[in-house]
Amino acid sequence: MAAPNVVTADTATESSFARTPAIRWVRQNLFSNWFNTAVTLALAYMILKGLYSFASWAVFNAVWTVEGTDTRPCREMSGVGACWAVIGEKHRFILFGIYPFDEQWRPLLAIFLFLGLYVVSAMRAFWNRWLAVIWAVGLTLIGALMWGGVFGLTYIENERWGGLPLTLILATFGIALAFPLSIFLALGRRSNLPAIRALSIVYIELIRGVPLITLLIMASVMFPLFLPEGVSIDKLLRAQVAIILFSAAYLAEVVRGGLQAIPKGQFEAADSLGLSYWQKTAKIILPQALQLVIPPLVNTFIGLFKDTSLVLIIGLFDLLTSAKGALLEPAWLGFGVEVYFFVSVIYFAFCFAMSRYSQNLEVELATGHKH
Amino acid sequence: MPPAHSTAKAANRPMIEMRDLNKWYGDFHVLKDINFTVGSGQKVVICGPSGSGKSTLIRCVNRLEEHQQGQLIVDGIELTNDIKNIEAIRREVGMVFQQFNLFPHLTVLENLTLAPIWVRKVPKKEAEEAAMHFLNRVHIPEQALKFPGQLSGGQQQRVAIARSLCMKPNIMLFDEPTSALDPEMIKEVLDVMIELANEGMTMVCVTHEMGFARTVADSIVFMDKGEIVESAPPTEFFAKPKSERTRLFLSQILGH
Numbered sequence: 296m297a298a299p300n301v302v303t304a305d306t307a308t309e310s311s312f313a314r315t316p317a318i319r320w321v322r323q324n325l326f327s328n329w330f331n332t333a334v335t336l337a338l339a340y341m342i343l344k345g346l347y348s349f350a351s352w353a354v355f356n357a358v359w360t361v362e363g364t365d366t367r368p369c370r371e372m373s374g375v376g377a378c379w380a381v382i383g384e385k386h387r388f389i390l391f392g393i394y395p396f397d398e399q400w401r402p403l404l405a406i407f408l409f410l411g412l413y414v415v416s417a418m419r420a421f422w423n424r425w426l427a428v429i430w431a432v433g434l435t436l437i438g439a440l441m442w443g444g445v446f447g448l449t450y451i452e453n454e455r456w457g458g459l460p461l462t463l464i465l466a467t468f469g470i471a472l473a474f475p476l477s478i479f480l481a482l483g484r485r486s487n488l489p490a491i492r493a494l495s496i497v498y499i500e501l502i503r504g505v506p507l508i509t510l511l512i513m514a515s516v517m518f519p520l521f522l523p524e525g526v527s528i529d530k531l532l533r534a535q536v537a538i539i540l541f542s543a544a545y546l547a548e549v550v551r552g553g554l555q556a557i558p559k560g561q562f563e564a565a566d567s568l569g570l571s572y573w574q575k576t577a578k579i580i581l582p583q584a585l586q587l588v589i590p591p592l593v594n595t596f597i598g599l600f601k602d603t604s605l606v607l608i609i610g611l612f613d614l615l616t617s618a619k620g621a622l623l624e625p626a627w628l629g630f631g632v633e634v635y636f637f638v639s640v641i642y643f644a645f646c647f648a649m650s651r652y653s654q655n656l657e658v659e660l661a662t663g664h665k666h
Numbered sequence: 667m668p669p670a671h672s673t674a675k676a677a678n679r680p681m682i683e684m685r686d687l688n689k690w691y692g693d694f695h696v697l698k699d700i701n702f703t704v705g706s707g708q709k710v711v712i713c714g715p716s717g718s719g720k721s722t723l724i725r726c727v728n729r730l731e732e733h734q735q736g737q738l739i740v741d742g743i744e745l746t747n748d749i750k751n752i753e754a755i756r757r758e759v760g761m762v763f764q765q766f767n768l769f770p771h772l773t774v775l776e777n778l779t780l781a782p783i784w785v786r787k788v789p790k791k792e793a794e795e796a797a798m799h800f801l802n803r804v805h806i807p808e809q810a811l812k813f814p815g816q817l818s819g820g821q822q823q824r825v826a827i828a829r830s831l832c833m834k835p836n837i838m839l840f841d842e843p844t845s846a847l848d849p850e851m852i853k854e855v856l857d858v859m860i861e862l863a864n865e866g867m868t869m870v871c872v873t874h875e876m877g878f879a880r881t882v883a884d885s886i887v888f889m890d891k892g893e894i895v896e897s898a899p900p901t902e903f904f905a906k907p908k909s910e911r912t913r914l915f916l917s918q919i920l921g922h
């Protein structure tokens with residue numbers, strides 16, 4: 296009978312402890328004198344007022360549905376209430392682009408497969424050989440779903456892919472391939488072999504010096520000019536390659552920053568044990584260097600995720616492009632705010648998840664061997 | 667006495683031979699005509715003022731530094747630019763650093779088994795058994811699953827010694843192994859080194875621990891300004907140093 300008593304006593308003390316310092320903090324920091332009190336109250340008023348206006352637009356005055364494409368109720372509330380009906384009507388176009396309507400369960404499933412792959416990869420228990428197998432199987436399934444032509448699925452050429460799956464494809468392959476490439480570039484830039492070092496430097500500086508948009512345009516317009524007659528490389532693939540090559544140059548400098556932070560003693564200890572260059576790099580240097588640069592790495596990954604939207608320049612239907620496309624129908628012209636809000640939420644969800652995960656990972660990896 | 671006999675016989679086989687070794691850092695002549703031989707089972711202590719080239723000398727032995735002139739033969743293999751030779755020598759030569767240089771992202775046990783598993787291709791289980799054996803020998807088997815950052819300096823240095831021993835080296839190099847330690851931890855590290863010396867390991871040790879040198883060393887080498895000034899057995903070295911520079915150095919480090 297003693298145990299529950301103890302627990303109650305504990306909770307009681309804890310909450311009273313939690314409350315007192317909180318109140319003290321508020322008094323000391325927000326209401327310490329008449330000026331601070333005035334500023335606090337003024338700011339509180341402005342914040343609450345802002346929240347209230349947003350809520351009235353987004354919730355209280357919002358129009359949630361309309362009859363067919365009769366958007367008059369929306370237009371009447373224009374500027375006062377959001378027209379979420381446009382999302383209800385257009386969300387499939389935004390999410391899947393011009394993928395055939397009756398087959399859109401396939402890209403939907405592909406999205407969930409991607410999410411599943413992300414979750415599995417985030418779990419450290421899977422950080423072994425199995426992860427490669429899981430990804431191989433996952434990507435094969437995604438490919439089979441998107442293209443079809445197998446298991447009785449009709450074939451859909453990738454010109455018709457669009458929306459969120461396309462964004463996820465560009466971002467996932469972008470990160471998954473640019474990251475390893477960037478490691479080789481960063482190592483190359485520090486190599487003792489002059490040819491390899493020069494090549495890495497030229498590559499990094501050249502690619503970093505031009506905007507992604509120019510690379511995408513070059514990949515889609517100029518590159519085909521150099522190909523022999525009759526040979527053509529898929530537009531999606533060209534854009535994907537451009538994104539990979541571009542991101543790799545940026546990531547390489549991030550990785551190099553990590554490599555430079557590793558003390559000389561670590562290299563010497565590894566050398567003195569007889570480890571080869573690659574053993575030393577893989578087992579000693581990279582694990583430490585990459586851990587150090589998790590924040591800027593993830594920063595670049597997040598940038599890459601959002602930069603995939605630049606493929607709209609060359610006419611690929613990623614999430615942002617299909618959102619824009621959804622607004623072209625005359626009935627829905629002018630509801631851009633709602634549509635862009637919707638896609639922003641989607642972008643934010645992915646980027647915020649990356650950011651939170653990286654922060655957890657940092658803490659997890661740091662426990663144990665902090666000096 | 668068979669052990670003494672075999673030591674004496676083995677001592678004839680040179681483990682490290684430097685012949686007219688020279689090294690420069692740019693214009694700076696850091697090692698000047700070094701002639702230096704360490705026989706199998708011999709313990710050599712190197713001392714000398716800071717900046718005299720002691721670290722550079724022993725770091726040439728496992729090619730952490732490259733010499734530019736002269737010959738260096740380690741365990742019968744001549745050190746050239748051939749990476750195969752360099753790696754072969756590094757497998758046979760253990761090194762202990764002033765700053766320990768343990769791998770902070772690996773546990774103590776992983777620090778010890780990494781090289782045997784990847785370089786010597788020892789099966790993991792076997793490597794772990796050997797690692798525990800050597801942790802016992804440096805008297806800290808209970809720390810196997812900790813990370814280096816959780817250990818004291820003395821414990822870290824003993825792990826570093828065990829890490830080198832796990833590669834079953836023929837030669838051990840020590841570069842001021844106790845200089846970064848708090849005074850109360852110096853003894854625990856020196857004790858481990860004395861045990862190792864008594865087991866017949868070939869050792870080259872840069873240190874200013876003259877008590878250690880007196881008990882363990884077969885010969886003491888004094889370096890100054892990139893030269894070997896004097897080399898003698900401890901009794902002779904301390905009793906009647908030949909050069910003025912040695913006398914001055916000894917009076918400085920034994921003086922207080």
Ligand SMILES: Nc1ncnc2c1ncn2[C@@H]1O[C@H](COP(=O)(O)OP(=O)(O)O)[C@@H](O)[C@H]1O
Nearest residue numbers: 691694696714715716717718719720721722723
């Ligand atoms: N990488 C280097 N580049 C240039 N000079 C160096 C380098 N390493 C050491 N030196 C110089 O070489 C000399 C000998 O260094 P070192 O062997 O570390 O001396 P010790 O170990 O006897 O204190 C010192 O004067 C030092 O400044």
Ligand SMILES: [Mg+2]
Nearest residue numbers: 720721722842
């Ligand atoms: Mg030194």
